[in-house]
Amino acid sequence: MPERDLRTERIQQERKKWRKDHPFGFFAKPNKAADGSLDLHNWTAGIPGKPKTLWENATFPITIAFPEEYPAKPPKIKFPAGFYHPNVYPSGTICLSILNEEQDWRPAISIKQLLLGIQELLNNPNPDSPAQEPAWRAFSKKKDEYEKRVKLQSKQYANKD
Structure with missing residues (x-):
């Protein structure tokens, strides 16, 4: 079982680093298991939209699942289904x-680097790597429709100040 120990050790290190130093507005924490203990292998996190972008004033929820082979394999990070x-x-x-x-996954990549990378992707989509047709088509050909949908989605996840 040394693999599992390596995964848990690495996740504990990541958690400690994150708690000491994480970017403003972000959060990431292990879920609670049914028995009340921490489930280090499954986290809930939030990524704030950058100021002065369509994504600002909102925090977008993600889940992070660390596979058995982590850090040799990357964590599975997801937005809610239907995220635009x-x-x-x-x-x-x-x-x-x-x-x-x-x-480009490397075992040395930290949770902080991953979440900052996802934040960057929000406002700077990669048109060469489309994952959903409607958003890609709007982004590529109908900018105002795209911007309207993003603003609507950002309202859905608006920060409650």
Whole structure:
């Protein structure tokens, strides 16, 4: 079982680093298991939209699931199903090279780096890597429709100040 110990140790290190130093407006924490203990392998997190973007004044929820093979394999990070973005599949799965073990995933990538990368992707979609047709088509060809849908979605996740 040394694999599992490696995964848990790494997640504990990541959690400690995150608690000491995480970007303003972000949150990430392990879920609670049915017995009240922490489920280190499944987290809930939030990514704030950057100021002065269509995504501002909202915090977008994600889930993080660490596979058995973590950190050799990347965590599975998802938005809620139906999240509107050109690089997010209808299931909520995020299409981003640093989350893909076949592309740019490296075991040294931290939770902080992943969440900052996802925040960056929100406002800067990659048109060459579409994951959902309607958002990709609107982003590519109908900017005002795209912006209207993003603003609507941002209202749905608006920060309650």
